[in-house]
Amino acid sequence: MATNAEESADLLYAMRAVMVLLGSGIGLEAAMQMIGRGGYGVISKDFKEAIANLQRGSKLEKEFSRLSSKANNKAYSRFLNTLRTNVTSDTDLVRALTQQSDREEEERNDKLATYIEKLSGMPTILLTFGILSPIIFGIAAMIPVIAPGLMSSGIPGMSSLAAAAACFGPALFMTLLVMAMFGYKAHSSDPGVI
Amino acid sequence: MQILWDLYDLFGQSIYLVFIIPITLPCIAGAIPGFLERRRRRQLEEALPEVLESISSSIGAGLGLQQALTEISRNRQDETGKLLTQAIDRSRSTSFDAALAEYAINSRSVLIQRVVNLLSVAIEQDAPLGEVTNSMSVEYDRLNKLINVREQEMSGQSFLLLMLMCLLLPGVMGFMFAVFGLAAAGAYWGHIHNVMMPYLMASAALSVVISGRMLGRTKQALWWIPFWSTISALLYIGLFEAIQSGMA
Numbered sequence: 001m002a003t004n005a006e007e008s009a010d011l012l013y014a015m016r017a018v019m020v021l022l023g024s025g026i027g028l029e030a031a032m033q034m035i036g037r038g039g040y041g042v043i044s045k046d047f048k049e050a051i052a053n054l055q056r057g058s059k060l061e062k063e064f065s066r067l068s069s070k071a072n073n074k075a076y077s078r079f080l081n082t083l084r085t086n087v088t089s090d091t092d093l094v095r096a097l098t099q100q101s102d103r104e105e106e107e108r109n110d111k112l113a114t115y116i117e118k119l120s121g122m123p124t125i126l127l128t129f130g131i132l133s134p135i136i137f138g139i140a141a142m143i144p145v146i147a148p149g150l151m152s153s154g155i156p157g158m159s160s161l162a163a164a165a166a167c168f169g170p171a172l173f174m175t176l177l178v179m180a181m182f183g184y185k186a187h188s189s190d191p192g193v194i
Numbered sequence: 195m196q197i198l199w200d201l202y203d204l205f206g207q208s209i210y211l212v213f214i215i216p217i218t219l220p221c222i223a224g225a226i227p228g229f230l231e232r233r234r235r236r237q238l239e240e241a242l243p244e245v246l247e248s249i250s251s252s253i254g255a256g257l258g259l260q261q262a263l264t265e266i267s268r269n270r271q272d273e274t275g276k277l278l279t280q281a282i283d284r285s286r287s288t289s290f291d292a293a294l295a296e297y298a299i300n301s302r303s304v305l306i307q308r309v310v311n312l313l314s315v316a317i318e319q320d321a322p323l324g325e326v327t328n329s330m331s332v333e334y335d336r337l338n339k340l341i342n343v344r345e346q347e348m349s350g351q352s353f354l355l356l357m358l359m360c361l362l363l364p365g366v367m368g369f370m371f372a373v374f375g376l377a378a379a380g381a382y383w384g385h386i387h388n389v390m391m392p393y394l395m396a397s398a399a400l401s402v403v404i405s406g407r408m409l410g411r412t413k414q415a416l417w418w419i420p421f422w423s424t425i426s427a428l429l430y431i432g433l434f435e436a437i438q439s440g441m442a
Contacts, residue, residue: 012340017312023329024321034315039308108340116347119408123355126404130363130397134390137369169387172393175394179199179397183404190407 010040015079015101023094051071061087077106111191117171118189126179141168207431208391218420225417234273235303241274246331255322260290277301352405356430359401360422364394364430372437391427
């Protein structure tokens with residue numbers, strides 16, 4: 001089953017293609033065949049399957065209902081329902097698709113704006129971690145270098161400080177892991193706008 | 195010449211640098227074709243609305259699709275013009291549909307392949323081509339703008355991330371370690387370098403991946419990892435050595 005992101009990726013392009021064809025007088029089945037030829041990811045696969053079922057005698061509205069119930073993405077499901085309503089009630093499909101694609105475009109712009117806002121502070125956060133961690137953990141590691149006399153001064157706790165110096169490498173490794181976790185946000189919140 | 199020897203000497207400071215430098219050069223060679231290909235593809239896609247508009251006007255003036263495309267291929271000197279000329283030439287020995295399909299394949303752009311697919315359906319269905327191409331020109335202009343928004347908005351952030359993590363971070367670290375403990379005063383930094391070099395290289399690699407993901411081009415960004423890791427490590431050790439020898 002296709003994921004929400006897979007369905008959403010090519011939806012706007014598919015909507016616009018169907019709109020262009022219907023607007024110039026081409027029928028819905030021909031438009032579906034065009035989408036089914038490929039180039040629109042999961043939507044192409046679904047439409048190809050629907051066309052194959054139509055050739056086996058299935059009804060168009062039934063195919064749209066089946067695809068709509070299978071869809072994960074709300075906008076894709078709405079698109080399929082609009083197509084189904086047109087078949088059953090002969091609605092103004094071009095107008096409905098124009099409204100839907102405008103809404104989809106607006107949603108994509110909003111998602112993109114949110115993504116940009118979310119990532120706006122990332123370079124500085126990563127730099128802060130990147131600089132602070134070697135400084136903080138490095139102080140312990142640097143003491144034997146900067147003040148070697150301090151280690152043999154007899155001050156209590158110096159032995160644990162010397163042990164902490166050995167943890168410099170693992171501490172930086174942990175910093176990298178934390179930085180990777182912050183960086184993962186760039187992947188997880190991607191709106192999938194191509 | 196001395197600079198080259200100094201640089202060679204610098205590479206020998208860390209085993210990690212010795213390993214990554216031979217990987218860097220072929221990786222840069224691998225990254226450049228991807229960069230050029232993307233630029234070419236975007237040029238073709240950016241020209242698409244204009245081409246469709248020209249087709250629509252020519253069809254409106256009474257020309258056929260093949261004549262309209264011939265006219266465009268003659269007038270355009272860019273990559274689109276070249277590809278269309280090639281397609282028109284080929285159509286003399288094959289069919290026009292095959293030539294259009296070849297143009298779509300040679301463009302290596304999903305967007306152009308979709309447009310050609312749409313045009314083929316419109317031709318098959320005897321649809322008014324002028325109207326179809328005009329609507330497509332408007333739609334693809336809007337879609338192009340949507341694609342460009344991400345590129346424009348994120349490229350600044352992505353560049354800033356690379357500059358901060360691959361240049362500023364190693365610069366600050368190299369400067370700090372060099373100034374706080376001079377070798378001339380008896381400080382030994384070998385063990386710190388062994389930890390700092392892989393740390394800086396790994397953080398540079400991480401930043402390259404994140405900045406690539408921000409622009410939606412992670413796979414292409416992977417080629418740049420060795421380059422930025424080397425720059426980061428060289429900057430750190432170079433600055434450190436320069437300050438150490440300068441203050442000695």
